[in-house]
Amino acid sequence: MITINDNYLKLQASYLFSDIARRVNTFKEQHPALASRVIRLGIGDVTLPLPPACIDAMHEAVDEMAKGSSFRGYGPEQGYDFLREAIATHDFEARGAAISPNEIFISDGSKCDTANIQELFAQDARIAIPDPVYPVYIDTNVMAGRTGVAHGGRYAHVTYLDCTRANGYVPALPEHPVDLIYLCFPNNPTGATITRTQLEAWVEYARRHRALILYDAAYVAFLRDSKLPQSIYEIDGARRVAIEFRSFSKTAGFTGTRCAYIVVPTECMGYDRAGNAYPLHSLWNRRHTTKFNGVSYPVQRAAAAVYSEAGQRQVRELSDYYLRNAALIRETVSALGYPCVGGENSPYIWVETGTDSWAFFDLMLQKAQVVITPGAGFGACGQGYIRISAFNDADKVREAMTRLQAALPKR
Numbered sequence: 001m002i003t004i005n006d007n008y009l010k011l012q013a014s015y016l017f018s019d020i021a022r023r024v025n026t027f028k029e030q031h032p033a034l035a036s037r038v039i040r041l042g043i044g045d046v047t048l049p050l051p052p053a054c055i056d057a058m059h060e061a062v063d064e065m066a067k068g069s070s071f072r073g074y075g076p077e078q079g080y081d082f083l084r085e086a087i088a089t090h091d092f093e094a095r096g097a098a099i100s101p102n103e104i105f106i107s108d109g110s111k112c113d114t115a116n117i118q119e120l121f122a123q124d125a126r127i128a129i130p131d132p133v134y135p136v137y138i139d140t141n142v143m144a145g146r147t148g149v150a151h152g153g154r155y156a157h158v159t160y161l162d163c164t165r166a167n168g169y170v171p172a173l174p175e176h177p178v179d180l181i182y183l184c185f186p187n188n189p190t191g192a193t194i195t196r197t198q199l200e201a202w203v204e205y206a207r208r209h210r211a212l213i214l215y216d217a218a219y220v221a222f223l224r225d226s227k228l229p230q231s232i233y234e235i236d237g238a239r240r241v242a243i244e245f246r247s248f249s250k251t252a253g254f255t256g257t258r259c260a261y262i263v264v265p266t267e268c269m270g271y272d273r274a275g276n277a278y279p280l281h282s283l284w285n286r287r288h289t290t291k292f293n294g295v296s297y298p299v300q301r302a303a304a305a306v307y308s309e310a311g312q313r314q315v316r317e318l319s320d321y322y323l324r325n326a327a328l329i330r331e332t333v334s335a336l337g338y339p340c341v342g343g344e345n346s347p348y349i350w351v352e353t354g355t356d357s358w359a360f361f362d363l364m365l366q367k368a369q370v371v372i373t374p375g376a377g378f379g380a381c382g383q384g385y386i387r388i389s390a391f392n393d394a395d396k397v398r399e400a401m402t403r404l405q406a407a408l409p410k411r
Contacts (some may be wrong), residue, residue: 012153016135016377017043020361022060027365029345036368037330039328039400041389044347046253048321048393050302051314054172054252057305061298068275072297077289079106079261083300086307087261090324091246098235102279103155104305105263105288106295110247114182115140116291117243117262119187120229120270120283121180128159128178132169132189132385133376134216137182153380162381163190165352169341170194176210183232184216186223189387191326191342196229203232206241210271213242213278218260221319225343239265243280248392250322250347252306252315259295261304287300322347323395326390333388337411347390350375356410360386368403 008031020042028035034339041146049055062069077092084101092099097311107113115136123145129137141147159178161171170191174181183202185194206213215232223230244263248254264284269277295303305311323344330343333351343349353360357374364370364386375385390397 005145007142007143008143009188010147010148010149010155011139015139016373019377020371023361024131024365024371030384034369038371039369039396039403040145040371041392041397041400042371042373042387044253044389044391046250046318046322047147047390048253048318050253050257050316052305052313053305053308053311053314053350054176058298058302060064061301064092064166065297075294075297075300076372077292077294078102078285079104079295079299080297080304081205083304084261086245086304089207090296090307092231092310092364093264095230095234097231097266098239099109099231099233101203103263103286105262105264106300107260107262107288108295109249109360110216110242110245110262111129111136112240113245113260114216115213118144118146118180118286120280124320125179126159126184127180128161128174129182130161130163130184130187131184131380132163132375132382134184134188135378137214138379139216140169158382163192164381165339165341167194169350173205177211179211181206181211181213182216184218185215186219186342186346187348188216188219188384189348189375191343191344191346191348192350193223193228194226196227196235199232200235203235203238203241209238210269210272213238213240215242217243217244218231218247219250219346219348220246221315222325223348225345226354228345233265235264239267240269243268243293248303248306251319253318254299254303257299257302259299292379319347321394322390325394328397329388329390335409335410338403343390349388349390351386351388353386354384357383357386364407365403367407368400369396370400371405386393 086102088101129303147158163169169190220230232242264281266281268280269282326343329349333340339352341350357376361374374388375382
């Protein structure tokens with residue numbers, strides 16, 4: 001008899017975005033005349049085309065694949081040197097962070113990386129996860145059997161780091177030792193940012209407890225405040241206690257092209273039961289080369305073009321475009337009297353509605369045909385909130401805000 005991994009049975013309900021899609025599809029089936037009016041400001045998918053510099057580089061790479069003299073088969077699983085070197089130079093060295101190309105692993109998405117990294121750690125590792133949170137962090141640990149069962153919406157063996165208006169949506173340090181800490185800034189879903197001083201405290205905590213920080217910086221391209229850290233490796237000592245995740249999905253519109261990377265410094269350590277240290281870089285390299293065959297050559301060439309002079313200008317224009325959408329959303333909900341955060345150094349606006357999150361989702365869908373994301377889908381602290389995404393065409397965002405003003409009374 002083939003037995004299943006019964007940890008999957010501990011997962012709560014369905015995956016958030018699948019549930020949203022189901023509700024939207026049901027609405028369209030029941031109201032066919034309104035189906036074409038639906039505007040999606042829920043899932044964080046981009047709408048603008050790839051930057052011209054990336055398209056040109058991809059075309060050139062495809063042409064290379066058409067010639068015997070320049071054709072390429074399997075590439076290095078860790079990624080081509082031309083991309084890893086460009087990343088190290090522009091994303092880290094330019095900010096004073098000492099990261100070498102060999103510490104960078106190219107992948108097909110940060111969602112995969114943040115899910116797969118937990119395979120390196122012991123079954124009984126004590127995990128700390130923010131609430132609200134990107135669902136992949138918690139769900140993959142449930143699948144691995146690390147969380148116990150859920151009671152009242154929270155898992156028994158997880159330390160939840162509450163993110164509320166009172167703490168500026170930046171969690172306080174745990175009151176007891178933990179081993180594995182998930183942080184995401186600019187934050188998904190709240191759009192909150194973390195200061196250098198706050199991040200220093202987390203690094204010091206990890207060093208003191210020999211813990212590891214998994215730092216998701218997928219939305220770093222939207223930071224405009226130069227005082228805010230763009231990488232955890234700008235903090236002294238972080239190389240020993242942190243792994244960072246980055247993505248080209250939002251930076252350059254690669255959601256359908258798929259390219260990201262993970263940084264694992266060579267001095268970042270994990271420990272066996274006896275307390276002996278082992279480089280996580282070596283463990284991840286073994287996992288990566290065993291289970292991953294690499295990102296395609298044309299896609300990596302396109303990603304490298306992001307770091308050209310034209311590419312840097314074009315990706316800045318992309319993020320500026322979405323930030324203008326975010327500013328309009330923030331201005332609209334604030335004028336209606338709803339407290340919010342995000343939308344300034346982030347493409348997400350976290351709105352306090354004071355009502356049930358899913359009820360507010362249904363209200364927006366029914367009355368305005370606007371799709372938002374219910375905060376309760378991100379955790380217990382998300383109840384009473386919604387997330388609005390700035391990832392859509394500007395004219396649709398303007399129309400959605402007009403409908404929002406018509407559908408909602410001022411508070």
